[in-house]
Amino acid sequence: MKLFFYIFGTLAVLLISGALLLQNPAVQDTLVQREITQRMSSTPDDLFSEDALRVTLCGSAAPMPIKDRAAACVMVIAGGKFYIVDTGNRSTNNLGLWRIPADRVGAVLLTHFHSDHMGDLGEFNMMTWAQGRNAPLDVYGPVGVNQVVEGFTLAYALDSSYRTAHHGDDYLNPTIGQMIPKEIRLQGDSATVLDDGDLKVTMFAVNHAPIHPAVGYRFDYKGRSVVISGDTTKTETTIKYSKDADILFHEGLSRNIVKQMEVESGNTGNSQLEKIMFDIQDYHTSPVEAAEVANEANVKELVLYHLVPAPPNKVAEWVFMRGVKDVRSSGVTVGYDGLTYILPINSKDIYQEDLNDR
Ligand SMILES: [Zn+2]
Numbered sequence: 213m214k215l216f217f218y219i220f221g222t223l224a225v226l227l228i229s230g231a232l233l234l235q236n237p238a239v240q241d242t243l244v245q246r247e248i249t250q251r252m253s254s255t256p257d258d259l260f261s262e263d264a265l266r267v268t269l270c271g272s273a274a275p276m277p278i279k280d281r282a283a284a285c286v287m288v289i290a291g292g293k294f295y296i297v298d299t300g301n302r303s304t305n306n307l308g309l310w311r312i313p314a315d316r317v318g319a320v321l322l323t324h325f326h327s328d329h330m331g332d333l334g335e336f337n338m339m340t341w342a343q344g345r346n347a348p349l350d351v352y353g354p355v356g357v358n359q360v361v362e363g364f365t366l367a368y369a370l371d372s373s374y375r376t377a378h379h380g381d382d383y384l385n386p387t388i389g390q391m392i393p394k395e396i397r398l399q400g401d402s403a404t405v406l407d408d409g410d411l412k413v414t415m416f417a418v419n420h421a422p423i424h425p426a427v428g429y430r431f432d433y434k435g436r437s438v439v440i441s442g443d444t445t446k447t448e449t450t451i452k453y454s455k456d457a458d459i460l461f462h463e464g465l466s467r468n469i470v471k472q473m474e475v476e477s478g479n480t481g482n483s484q485l486e487k488i489m490f491d492i493q494d495y496h497t498s499p500v501e502a503a504e505v506a507n508e509a510n511v512k513e514l515v516l517y518h519l520v521p522a523p524p525n526k527v528a529e530w531v532f533m534r535g536v537k538d539v540r541s542s543g544v545t546v547g548y549d550g551l552t553y554i555l556p557i558n559s560k561d562i563y564q565e566d567l568n569d570r
């Protein structure tokens with residue numbers, strides 16, 4: 213009993229002195245300085261070394277509200293540059309937290325023009341410009357991208373003018389702050405977006421009917437490959453263009469859970485939500501179907517993203533993934549913001565890391 217009071221007393225003294233110490237301005241300044249140094253340090257260059265293809269999930273969710281996840285965004289790093297497939301809302305915040313350097317922007321590529329895939333386009337352009345991007349931003353997409361870029365440009369025109377006036381042309385040059393739309397027209401079911409000999413980016417049609425156009429992208433870099441489905445049902449073109457890829461990032465919607473949400477919306481008299489929950493069930497892919505796509509395409513690793521809805525806990529994740537193991541017993545991951553894969557060239561290895569840990 214004496215020992216208990218001794219330990220308890222010591223702990224109490226330590227806690228009280230710690231709390232008092234935190235009230236000291238010099239101690240506060242030291243702690244804040246440490247945080248600033250950590251947050252403003254540049255991202256380790258190894259992320260951009262040209263000996264591997266790397267890919268990070270910068271947004272794993274869809275339109276439904278969820279904590280700690282941005283809407284659709286996949287960052288592919290190749291040849292010293294990074295490419296953003298879809299700028300879902302809040303994804304720019306993730307890139308900022310991970311200290312992705314703006315002068316390494318390759319391009320943005322949009323899969324289609326639902327807001328959960330492009331909500332942050334204006335922010336991404338503004339933030340990378342403000343952080344020192346050294347050229348206008350190329351924005352690739354299917355037919356419609358010109359209109360989207362024009363709209364964001366108009367919405368941000370006043371803000372752009374404020375920043376140039378405030379900081380000066382030498383720091384925020386309006387020419388560099390521009391977005392350049394690059395409309396790609398499919399020839400048949402695909403088109404080459406970029407090809408510099410090392411990196412080849414292919415756009416392919418998917419099926420997100422009644423939304424047209426909607427596309428996915430395949431990145432091939434020095435023998436390694438990553439495919440991003442965008443929004444689609446289970447479709448032959450995704451299988452065709454994912455053939456033997458190292459990693460397939462495929463969207464996933466749990467019809468069980470969305471059906472329950474539809475019923476619950478009806479029960480609570482929210483007919484608007486009930487209608488939307490009903491309508492969205494037929495233009496996405498279930499996790500089981502995504503596993504079938506991965507198997508039929510012979511991909512090594514399947515990562516589910518654009519999670520509808522993103523499971524907030526392990527039990528919800530089990531329901532979301534129900535039946536997947538029967539189709540594909542390994543090589544399936546439920547994506548999260550920060551999940552990163554490293555694919556070294558001249559190798560078949562796949563390594564994983566979490567960018568939030570850097
Ligand atoms: Zn969509």
Ligand SMILES: [Zn+2]
Pocket residue numbers: 274275284326328329443518
């Ligand atoms: Zn979507």
